[in-house]
Structures are given as C-alpha cells and as structure tokens.
Amino acid sequence: MNPHFEISLAGSESSFACAADDTILRAGLRQGLGLAYECNTGACGSCKFDLLEGEVFDLYPEASGLRAKEREKGKRLACQCVPKADCRIKIRTGDLYRSMVRPARFRARLISYRALTPDMGLFSFKSACPAEFAAGQYAMLTPAAGAMTRAYSMSNTENAEGVWEFIIRAVPGGAVSPLFGGLPEGHEVEIDGPFGVAYFRPQIDRPVVGIAGGSGLAPVLSIMHAAGMDESFTRDLHVFYGGRGPADIPDIPGLLGDAAAKVSCHPAVSMPELAQQQGWQGDVGFVHEFLPEKLKQPLADFEYYMAGPPAMIEAVVRMLVVEHKVAMEQIHFDRFF
Numbered sequence: 414m415n416p417h418f419e420i421s422l423a424g425s426e427s428s429f430a431c432a433a434d435d436t437i438l439r440a441g442l443r444q445g446l447g448l449a450y451e452c453n454t455g456a457c458g459s460c461k462f463d464l465l466e467g468e469v470f471d472l473y474p475e476a477s478g479l480r481a482k483e484r485e486k487g488k489r490l491a492c493q494c495v496p497k498a499d500c501r502i503k504i505r506t507g508d509l510y511r512s513m514v515r516p517a518r519f520r521a522r523l524i525s526y527r528a529l530t531p532d533m534g535l536f537s538f539k540s541a542c543p544a545e546f547a548a549g550q551y552a553m554l555t556p557a558a559g560a561m562t563r564a565y566s567m568s569n570t571e572n573a574e575g576v577w578e579f580i581i582r583a584v585p586g587g588a589v590s591p592l593f594g595g596l597p598e599g600h601e602v603e604i605d606g607p608f609g610v611a612y613f614r615p616q617i618d619r620p621v622v623g624i625a626g627g628s629g630l631a632p633v634l635s636i637m638h639a640a641g642m643d644e645s646f647t648r649d650l651h652v653f654y655g656g657r658g659p660a661d662i663p664d665i666p667g668l669l670g671d672a673a674a675k676v677s678c679h680p681a682v683s684m685p686e687l688a689q690q691q692g693w694q695g696d697v698g699f700v701h702e703f704l705p706e707k708l709k710q711p712l713a714d715f716e717y718y719m720a721g722p723p724a725m726i727e728a729v730v731r732m733l734v735v736e737h738k739v740a741m742e743q744i745h746f747d748r749f750f
C-alpha cells in the first residue's frame with residue numbers, strides 16, 4: 414500500500430495526509446486547503462515553503478522558481494517535493510487558492526486529434542468521471558509511465574461526458590509533445606487536476622478580454638465558450654491572439670463554434686516578413702498593441718484573462734497597468750515562468 418505522511422502547517426491547526434508519490438502542494442489542494450501556487454511546474458515560486466521538521470525528496474532541484482540562496486536557507490517548492498516522513502512546514506495560504514473542484518488523479522483515453530496549425534493540435538481525451546473544472550483552469554498530463562508531466566489548459570468547458578480538450582504545441586526537443594504526435598487513439602494518459610487560479614469570474618460586471626499566444630489559446634477559448642454559451646451573459650467578449658506568422662493563427666471562430674457569434678476576434682502576426690510572404694491582410698505587430706484601437710473604450714473598463722509566452726504576458730501587464738491604469742485585480746493569469 415502507498416504510504417502516507419502527515420503534513421502539518423505551522424501557525425495553524427491544519428494538517429493533511431500526503432501520499433509518498435504525491436507532491437505536498439497537490440495533496441493539500443486535494444484536501445481543500447488553500448496552499449499558495451500558480452504553475453505547479455516549479456517555475457513561478459509561488460508555492461515556496463520552509464521545511465521546519467521532517468524530510469522531503471525534491472523532484473526538481475534545478476527548478477527556476479527558487480533562487481540558490483533561498484534553497485540554501487532551507488526553502489523548497491511544494492509543487493516539487495514529495496514527503497519522506499511526517500513534516501511541519503510554513504507556507505503561504507489564501508482562500509483564492511482553495512480549489513472549487515478538488516483536484517484528482519485519473520486515467521483518460523485519447524479519442525481524437527486535430528491539427529490546428531503546423532505545430533499545434535487539439536487533443537480530446539475521455540475519462541470515466543465527469544470533466545469538472547472552471548473555465549480557464551489547467552490539468553497536469555502524463556502521456557506515458559515515466560514520461561514528464563506537463564501543465565495544459567482545457568479549451569472546452571466542464572461536462573458530464575468526461576471530455577477533456579487540450580491544445581498542445583510541439584516544442585522542439587520538448588519531452589511531451591513529440592510523444593503526442595505518435596499516440597494512437599485509445600492511448601491512456603494520466604490526468605491530474607483541475608488546477609489554476611486564472612479561472613473565469615462571470616459575476617464580475619465588466620466586458621471580457623482574452624489575450625493569448627501559442628497554446629495559451631486554450632484557456633481563453635474555454636472562457637469564451639463559458640461566457641458565449643451562457644444566455645444571461647450579455648457583455649462584450651473579445652479574443653486577441655498573436656502568432657509569429659499567418660500559419661500560426663488557427664481558425665479561432667471555428668474553434669469557438671456556437672459561441673463565435675458573441676465574440677469579436679482580433680488576430681495579429683508579429684513578423685512583417687512572414688505576413689508579406691504569406692499574403693496576410695490583417696494586423697501586423699504585437700497583439701497587445703491593438704487593444705486600445707480595437708476595444709474603443711478605456712482599457713480600465715474590461716476584465717482580462719491571459720495565457721501565453723512570458724514576454725507577451727509581461728508586455729501586456731506593463732501596458733495595462735502602467736499606461737492604462739488597469740487594476741491588477743482585473744488581470745488574471747497563471748505564471749508559468
């Protein structure tokens with residue numbers, strides 16, 4: 414039987430059981446605790462903790478989410494540590510991080526694959542359990558035993574049929590995406606989720622803007638599906654999507670399906686030479702540069718959901734907050750860097 418260890422939180426009465434093959438972060442979230450996190454992959458540093466007592470095994474000692482100095486002082490990342498004994502830890506907590514749907518591990522099988530661009534595809538999996546998650550959240554996918562686990566956002570919305578759709582981009586030398594290219598239908602993967610705090614907040618009374626690059630399109634599509642299919646949601650919906658060249662731009666209205674009628678799509682390509690070579694008639698530039706022109710009202714009037722390359726996220730946040738005085742509370746993204 415898989416042994417479990419007790420993890421107690423300093424400064425509170427809370428404690429939880431963590432299986433020897435589970436990370437401290439995910440075990441805590443599974444049991445309804447609001448342990449601070451964002452990426453689940455060792456990159457953002459949000460889940461750092463002090464190990465006060467006990468012993469852990471660090472799955473990823475080179476993770477960029479922790480500086481060498483912090484590591485020397487005994488800090489660790491909860492998303493990358495599994496327990497080797499009962500532990501007492503000091504970690505940041507907050508209600509924001511408490512999962513509305515408790516994350517769980519389960520098997521799912523590949524039911525379809527569709528290419529969206531030369532290096533991006535839509536993968537659909539089916540689980541025996543319902544697909545329960547908030548629009549904009551992500552799950553951890555392990556494509557085969559012993560393979561690397563990666564975070565991918567769902568591009569559909571929750572459903573009783575257990576269908577999980579992900580947009581996956583082939584990264585040269587990437588550990589996961591080449592495997593997917595060769596997976597036959599019916600292949601089983603492990604899904605662990607849902608996770609993420611950049612989920613859709615439909616109760617906020619502002620029009621919604623989704624900004625994405627690369628496979629960051631997935632959570633934005635999920636949010637647009639959720640808002641677009643909700644008849645009571647009548648505020649404006651916008652998708653800004655950036656690629657290097659025209660070939661990187663998928664058929665976004667096609668992916669939105671029935672929700673497309675309510676969504677304004679604003680694609681842009683960033684490389685003028687590719688735009689010219691491939692006869693692109695649309696906007697050329699970094700996608701965020703087009704927000705003021707396309708939105709036609711003060712940018713502080715909107716609620717923003719973003720996913721994509723770190724440089725894009727940083728540029729958008731800087732522009733919205735510094736130049737247009739948008740409050741950080743109106744900008745939602747999970748930091749994967």
Ligand code: FES
Nearest residue numbers: 453457458478492
């Ligand atoms: Fe652990 Fe990001 S480093 S959640």
